Amino acid sequence: MARILQFSTVRAKRPDPSAGRALPPTAGRRTPADPPPLSPVEAQRFRALVLPHLDAAYGFARYLTRDAGQAEDIVQDAFLKALRGFAGFRGGDPRAWLFAIVRTTFLDAVRARPAWAEPEAAEAMPSEDDTPEAALVRQGEVATVRGAIEALPEPFRETLVLRELEELSYRQIAEVTAAPIGTVMSRLARARQMLLASLSEEAAP
Amino acid sequence: MNACPDKAHLVHALADGELDAVNAQAFEAHLKTCPDCAAALGELQALRERIAAPQLRTPAPAALHDRIEGMIAAETERPRRRIPSALPWSLAGGFAALAASLVAMTSLPSTTGLADQLVADHVRSTLAAHLVDVETSDRHTVKPWFNGRIDFAPPVVDLAAQGFPLVGGRVDYLEGRVVAALVYRRGKHVINVFVRPEPKGLRLPVGRAHDGYSLVRWTEGGLEFWAVSDVEPRDLDALKQDFIAATHG
Numbered sequence: 001m002a003r004i005l006q007f008s009t010v011r012a013k014r015p016d017p018s019a020g021r022a023l024p025p026t027a028g029r030r031t032p033a034d035p036p037p038l039s040p041v042e043a044q045r046f047r048a049l050v051l052p053h054l055d056a057a058y059g060f061a062r063y064l065t066r067d068a069g070q071a072e073d074i075v076q077d078a079f080l081k082a083l084r085g086f087a088g089f090r091g092g093d094p095r096a097w098l099f100a101i102v103r104t105t106f107l108d109a110v111r112a113r114p115a116w117a118e119p120e121a122a123e124a125m126p127s128e129d130d131t132p133e134a135a136l137v138r139q140g141e142v143a144t145v146r147g148a149i150e151a152l153p154e155p156f157r158e159t160l161v162l163r164e165l166e167e168l169s170y171r172q173i174a175e176v177t178a179a180p181i182g183t184v185m186s187r188l189a190r191a192r193q194m195l196l197a198s199l200s201e202e203a204a205p
Numbered sequence: 206m207n208a209c210p211d212k213a214h215l216v217h218a219l220a221d222g223e224l225d226a227v228n229a230q231a232f233e234a235h236l237k238t239c240p241d242c243a244a245a246l247g248e249l250q251a252l253r254e255r256i257a258a259p260q261l262r263t264p265a266p267a268a269l270h271d272r273i274e275g276m277i278a279a280e281t282e283r284p285r286r287r288i289p290s291a292l293p294w295s296l297a298g299g300f301a302a303l304a305a306s307l308v309a310m311t312s313l314p315s316t317t318g319l320a321d322q323l324v325a326d327h328v329r330s331t332l333a334a335h336l337v338d339v340e341t342s343d344r345h346t347v348k349p350w351f352n353g354r355i356d357f358a359p360p361v362v363d364l365a366a367q368g369f370p371l372v373g374g375r376v377d378y379l380e381g382r383v384v385a386a387l388v389y390r391r392g393k394h395v396i397n398v399f400v401r402p403e404p405k406g407l408r409l410p411v412g413r414a415h416d417g418y419s420l421v422r423w424t425e426g427g428l429e430f431w432a433v434s435d436v437e438p439r440d441l442d443a444l445k446q447d448f449i450a451a452t453h454g
Binding site: 036037038039040043046047051054055057058059062068072075076079080083084141142145146149163164165169170185186188189192195196199 | 266273
């Protein structure tokens with residue numbers, strides 16, 4: 001009986017709960033091998049410069065992972081790295097710096113779990129946390145465009161997302177993706193071509 | 206997009222505002238005489254408008270904001286004047302408890318006692334929306350989940366019949382090492398059972414109660430078990446007996 005009651009209180013799960021948490025929950029726990037903690041002044045600087053880009057970092061991670069749970073893990077781990085590496089941040093653009101850490105964290109996670117990189121079906125289905133109205137919208141135009149972006153192969157997807165959704169300049173994208181500006185431009189053009197092709201296919205009868 | 210082959214990159218650069226004034230002017234002059242390039246620019250602008258929908262941008266969940274705020278606090282040097290870590294906080298007020306636990310976590314010295322760490326891990330698991338990584342009452346799901354995440358195999362038993370239903374499992378940190386945490390419930394109370402290989406060498410005894418939490422330790426098959434909860438100590442003793450009996454059953 002207790003078991004049945006227990007089941008009814010368990011919240012809805014993601015399809016594969018074991019894939020959701022690749023990273024150990026290191027957040028906030030210090031071990032003897034950790035770098036020295038931030039001074040209160042540095043912590044304040046971190047809050048002012050880096051923390052405001054949390055939503056953007058999450059948005060980027062969502063398109064990299066194409067999964068809400070994995071995106072949370074990536075961003076949390078990236079912020080821990082950013083905090084511990086903040087002493088090495090010497091001016092420059094904090095958003096591009098944070099995005100580069102998010103991207104590296106994602107690539108490391110993919111190396112540990114190749115299944116993440118597989119271009120599985122884009123998440124066009126309504127998710128559990130959608131309101132009915134949101135679900136309707138998702139099934140329409142937004143879902144179509146999101147699905148088409150998520151279906152782009154890398155490195156075209158990250159280039160397009162950094163430009164169109166995060167509104168980074170060519171120079172910033174080059175910095176985040178460690179590629180020359182010429183490469184960024186040709187990837188962006190190719191990404192838009194592919195997107196245009198898949199969206200006009202969608203529209204055709 | 207059928208722009209002039211040598212101008213294709215200019216279409217993108219213009220739309221992205223990446224052309225300097227001289228090049229932008231020159232290309233705009235070309236657009237007036239070249240319908241192909243003009244059509245390509247129009248197509249690109251229409252595409253960019255579709256991608257501009259705000260619903261395509263997902264803000265970070267509030268829980269992630271909170272976890273990262275907590276992480277910044279935990280990674281920040283303690284101020285000179287320490288707040289005593291044994292604040293008598295209660296779990297009744299959610300926010301008060303969360304604030305208090307952050308204070309407690311940040312004010313713990315790095316060589317903090319094992320009991321402090323066990324209680325801190327337990328409290329954190331109940332507050333940080335991260336009680337379990339794998340949520341299931343099926344022990345056959347929990348046990349293989351630990352494979353590859355830790356380098357030992359903790360026994361996982363379901364004690365629902367004894368009044369301790371299994372909630373799931375999680376990996377946690379204890380004395381700088383990854384350990385397994387099995388999560389059980391007793392009524393509305395959460396019980397964490399931390400499992401790790403039995404440490405070598407002499408250990409200082411740890412009390413059965415700490416900051417209002419109960420702690421029960423046992424060892425079995427080279428593994429050390431720590432049950433931590435805010436239930437009565439006798440309930441933890443019962444869990445220990447049931448757990449040992451079930452692993453032999």
